[in-house]
Amino acid sequence: MQSHSSQGSAHASGKEVAGSEFLAFTLGSEEYGIDILKVQEIRGYEAVTRIANAPEFIKGVINLRGIIIPVIDMRIKFKLGTPVYDQFTVVIxxxxxxRVMGMVVDSVSDVTTLMPDQVKAAPEMGTAFNSDYLVGLGTIDERMLILVDIDKLMSSGEMGLIENLAT
Incomplete structure (x- = not known):
């Protein structure tokens, strides 16, 4: 009953009815989506400067127009096999x-608009992402995007190490 009332209020206030835009990217065989408003730009993968004693998932730092930003390899972070860097590898x-930071992913596919009724709650299952960081599952025809709350993920405790590196 409560879900109907909250859904009704969302429609009444005009929020989310227009849908939300997500940048779709792949890690291994899974397709993920993050809020497009958090994305500043997408760049091809380039060599990074390693930082001594940084966790393995922090590839290093790059100089982005005079700003030193940390780069995280999500495949290493979520133990999704050995990363391969090729022409499709990108840094979001x-x-x-x-805070500006880079996130290495296998590839980026497109920007997708999902209506509220296309986003389902994520079931408790063994995904690479802790369920705390999941917004839900976005479905478009036969396609399914694992929607990640990138704010929560990147501001989680272990990611706090990144702040120390960038300063």
Whole structure:
């Protein structure tokens, strides 16, 4: 009953009815989506400068127009096999609460608009992402996007290490 009332209020206030845009990217065989508003730009993968004693998932830092930003390899972070860097590998430059950081992914496919009724709650299952970081599952025809709350993920405790590296 409560879900109907909250859904009704969302429609009444005009929020989310227009749908939300997500940038779709792949890690291994899974397709993920993050809020397009968090994405600053998408760049091809380039060599990074390693930082001594940084966790393995932090590839290093790059100089982005005079700003030193940390780069996280999501495949290493979520133990999705050995990363391969090829012509499809990209770095998604994110702006999370005023902090700029890069996220290495296998490839980026498109920007997708999902209506509220296309987003389902994520079941408890063994995905690479802790369910705390999942928004839900977006479905478009036969396609399914695992929607990630990139704000929560990048501001989680272990990612706090990144702040120390960038300063």
């Amino acid at each position: 430059i994110l702006n999370i609460s005023g």
